[in-house]
Amino acid sequence: MPSMYLEMIRIRFLMMLAYRVNYYSGIIIYSINIGAYYFLWDAIYSGQGSMGGLTPSQMTTYVAISWMARAFYFNNIDREMALEIKEGKVAIEMIRPYNYLAVKMMQALGEGIFRLLFFSVPGMLIVALFFPLTFPNSWETWGWYSLSLSLSFLINTEINLITGVLTFFLLNNEGLMRAKRVVVDLFSGLILPISFYPGWAQSILHFLPFQAISYLPGMIFTGAMGSEQIGGAIFIQLIWVVVLLLPLYLMWIKAKNALVVQGG
Amino acid sequence: MNSIEVKDLTKEFKSYRSREGLGGAIRDLFTREFNIVRAVDGISFHVKKGEMVGYIGENGAGKSTTIKMLTGILKPTSGYIQVNGMDPHKQREAFVRTIGVVFGQRSQLWWDIAVQESFRLLKKVYKVSDEQYQSHMHEVIEILEIEDLLNRPVRKLSLGQRMRCELAAALIHNPPLLFLDEPTIGLDVLVKLKIREFLKELNARYGTTVLLTTHDLSDIEALCQRVVMLDEGKIIYDGELQELRENWGGGKSAAIEFAHRMEIEQLNVLTGHLPIRWEQENPLKFKAIFESNEMTVSELLACVAPHVEVKDFRIEEVSTEEIVQKIYQKGFTYA
Numbered sequence: 001m002p003s004m005y006l007e008m009i010r011i012r013f014l015m016m017l018a019y020r021v022n023y024y025s026g027i028i029i030y031s032i033n034i035g036a037y038y039f040l041w042d043a044i045y046s047g048q049g050s051m052g053g054l055t056p057s058q059m060t061t062y063v064a065i066s067w068m069a070r071a072f073y074f075n076n077i078d079r080e081m082a083l084e085i086k087e088g089k090v091a092i093e094m095i096r097p098y099n100y101l102a103v104k105m106m107q108a109l110g111e112g113i114f115r116l117l118f119f120s121v122p123g124m125l126i127v128a129l130f131f132p133l134t135f136p137n138s139w140e141t142w143g144w145y146s147l148s149l150s151l152s153f154l155i156n157t158e159i160n161l162i163t164g165v166l167t168f169f170l171l172n173n174e175g176l177m178r179a180k181r182v183v184v185d186l187f188s189g190l191i192l193p194i195s196f197y198p199g200w201a202q203s204i205l206h207f208l209p210f211q212a213i214s215y216l217p218g219m220i221f222t223g224a225m226g227s228e229q230i231g232g233a234i235f236i237q238l239i240w241v242v243v244l245l246l247p248l249y250l251m252w253i254k255a256k257n258a259l260v261v262q263g264g
Numbered sequence: 265m266n267s268i269e270v271k272d273l274t275k276e277f278k279s280y281r282s283r284e285g286l287g288g289a290i291r292d293l294f295t296r297e298f299n300i301v302r303a304v305d306g307i308s309f310h311v312k313k314g315e316m317v318g319y320i321g322e323n324g325a326g327k328s329t330t331i332k333m334l335t336g337i338l339k340p341t342s343g344y345i346q347v348n349g350m351d352p353h354k355q356r357e358a359f360v361r362t363i364g365v366v367f368g369q370r371s372q373l374w375w376d377i378a379v380q381e382s383f384r385l386l387k388k389v390y391k392v393s394d395e396q397y398q399s400h401m402h403e404v405i406e407i408l409e410i411e412d413l414l415n416r417p418v419r420k421l422s423l424g425q426r427m428r429c430e431l432a433a434a435l436i437h438n439p440p441l442l443f444l445d446e447p448t449i450g451l452d453v454l455v456k457l458k459i460r461e462f463l464k465e466l467n468a469r470y471g472t473t474v475l476l477t478t479h480d481l482s483d484i485e486a487l488c489q490r491v492v493m494l495d496e497g498k499i500i501y502d503g504e505l506q507e508l509r510e511n512w513g514g515g516k517s518a519a520i521e522f523a524h525r526m527e528i529e530q531l532n533v534l535t536g537h538l539p540i541r542w543e544q545e546n547p548l549k550f551k552a553i554f555e556s557n558e559m560t561v562s563e564l565l566a567c568v569a570p571h572v573e574v575k576d577f578r579i580e581e582v583s584t585e586e587i588v589q590k591i592y593q594k595g596f597t598y599a
Contacts, residue, residue, distance in 0.1 A: 007388040015376050018417075092372045094337040096389055097361045256353075257339050260277065 004098065005106045012110025020118060027123045030067050031130075037063045038131050052195035058222040059193075061133045065221045066190050066214050068120040068127070073153040073213060075108040078180070081164030082173045090259070101161055101252055108157045136223060144230050148217035151237035156213045158244040159184065165248065168255035189215030209240040267441050267473040268311040268334060273343035275304040275329050303329040305497035306343070313440070314471040316463070318484035318505070321494030322592060327477045330494070331445050334475070335365050348441055361390060364434035368446035371426065372433055373418045379429050380414040383436060390437035400438050407462050408432055424455035431459065435466070442466075444476045448483055460486045481584045495592065505584070510557070512587045517553045517580045518564065519545075523573035526550065535567045548575075 016023075038060055045056045054062060081104065084090045093100050127133065136142055163180050167173040185191055187210035194205055194215045205211050216233040219225045225233060278298045283291055304326040311317050321327045332338040333345060336352030336359050345352060348362040365372075373382040387397050405411055408428040413421060421429065427447065434442065444463075448456045460483065466472045478484060484491060484505065491508060493501035501508060525547045532542060539556040552564060561579060568574065 004385075004388040004391075007385050011374065011377060011381060011385050014381065015374070018376050089370060091332065091337050091367065092370055094356070095335050095360050095363070095365045095372075097357045098389060099357070259338060 005102070008103055008106040009110035009113065012107045013114050016111055016114040016118075023115070023119050026071070027119060027126065030071060030119075030123055031127055034064050034067050034127055034131070037067075052193055053224055054193065054195070054222065057132055057134050058224055060131055061135075062193060062218045062222045062224075064124065064127050064131065064133055066218045068124045069149055069152070069214065069217060070185075070190060071119045071123065072112050072116045072149065073156045074115075075111050075157065075160060077104050077108045077157060078160040078164040078167075078173075078177050080104070080107075081161075082167040082177065085167045085171070094259070101165075101248070104161060104164070105157055108160070109153070112153055134223070136221060141220065141223065144234065145217060145221045148220050148230075148234055148237060151234065151241055152213045152217050154241045155209055155237065155244065156184065158241070158248055159209065159213075162244070162248050162251065165251045165255050168251075168258055171260075184210055184213060187211065188213040189218060193218070209244060212237045212240045265313050266310045267313050267315070267348060268309075268475065269344070269346045270310065270334075271308045271344040272306045273304055273308070273330070273333065273345055274302065274306050274341045275326075275333060275338060276341045277301045277303055302497050304333070304340075307494070307497070307499045309492055309499060309502055311473060311475060313473055314467065315490065316467055316474040316476065316488045318488035318491040319475055319477045319494065320479075320481070320484065320491055320588065321477075325494040326497040327494055328445060331365075331443055331475070331477060335363060335443055336360060361437060362439055362441060364437070364439040364442045366427075366430050366434045366442075366444050366447050368427070368444075368449040371418065371430065373426070373429060375418050378415050378417055379410070379421075382418070382429075382433060383414070386433055386436045392437050396438070397436070401432070401436060404432050404435055407465065408458070424451050427451060427455065428459070431462070438470065439472070440470075441473045442475070444474065444478075446478055447476070448478060448480055456480070456483070463487055481588060485584055493588070493591070501591070509582070509584065509587060512590060516561075517551055518561065519549065519551055519576075519578045519580055520568070520574060521549050521576035523575045524548075526572065530572075531568070534571055535564065538563060538567060540564065551580075 041059050041063065042056070045051060045059070049055065051059075081090075084093065090100075093103070096103075128135075136145065159180070163173070163177055166176060170176070187205055187208060189211055194202055194211050197205060212233075216237060220230055220233060277300070279301045281297045281299065283289065283297070307326075307330065319327055319330070329338065333340050334347055334352060336356040339353045348359065350359040350362070352359050373379060374385070383401070405414070408431060410425070410428050410432060413425050413429060418426060418429070431447065442463075448459060451459070463474060464487065467474060474487070476483065476487060489504060489506075491501065491503070491505050492499055493508075528542050528544050528550070531550065535542075535552075539554070539559055541553045541555055543551040543553065545551060554564075565574075565577070
């Protein structure tokens, strides 16, 4: 079983490699994004010592690492599923002796690893040349961050799979997928760290899975979290990984029975 | 031993209607009207191991829907279905290991990567051992002549090349049952012939059961002894292809061109004792329709040739295509 999934990851990696030039332009776009946010936050801080639990240099690092992490956890699996359903290609997936969702997860991982190696790491190095970033100085923090980032990948991909499976029922899912993308970017703390939201909004966001995608790993990386807080953050992420499996599983069972293959 | 057993199999779809105009569109947001469409309506049949069966019908007759139920993609609305001793939809993951499927209109190869990478992945997916793969696929690759295509990305293959690769991909795990849904659609004659030959050999060597849907009846003539014919979701004929021809073909006929003008009465006199009906096309050309299968061509010639000069003589047999066309136009009354 695992060798098949390894093969899936490898194939997706090869496919991404075939179109790698697309990614060099992506690095520039992300760098410009990071630059824009850097100057924005620079202006907001304007000499103040600390806001929302972050110092200006921590904020710069938070912005950079959040965007580069996004390159890793972000994927278009939901769009791919929608397309496969729309074009009837899902029929081919159903005649293969594997679990469709697990395969999609593995494809997302192949894509993620590719982006991590060819996008996030070189991108982070380039960004570090231009902006004053502070990298964690202990291996321990790097370790926690890696774990946290893996979990954020899982949570984000589970959300994508749920969105994708909804296409089985809705057949046209475009609006929902767009809304999801904005919601994830906004509520995950990518655009604005959760600690900057008003208190009532924060208390709501703490009950949603999105903060576990970007905010928690970002805070670990910047060193704004103490070690006991890190444990709590990882625990919250783990809970979401498990909790999101349930609706995914139930929806998948319904979807298989409701499947309509479009176009002959 | 049966490969496929199907009893009273039915599949219904909801078909939504759109109301007219803006007001209708708004009402559609809340409640939608729908019709229940029976794509497959209570069909029963079985296929023995090692049989090659042609499954034919017009567009929308329910062929593809049946195939999708037999392969576990769709869940039947009702009825009994057992393929390779399993329930295709309920035991999907175990079941699909025992079948191979080729959809002529959908690729199962990965578009952007080389064919052999797809094969390698499928080999892992079906857990085929290296030895099995070597012994079996080596042959398949050789017969289908796709050796040179293996390192090319699928998007750079022609349709005929791709189709041969698709067929090979469906056989990686050497399944005992093969579903082919319009495998020769859009292919040229040479590729068609190659694919047919390959399927025959596969059937002879491994006893692979084949269920084939196609619009090209020459595929069926070349491969299948038995046809199942579908119309509006119901089976209207299930039996030997030969029998279908005999019942519906209306026998042989001969087109004869004489050197001189002839009258139908003269011909009737000459062949009066034979079960033959004459039709005139022009003063020189006539058509002799054989009304009995026992009568031979030489009997006809023996009566005519000594008395009249025959310039041209051609036996005409009704093609399966014409037969099927006839059945769909007039409706089937035999079954």
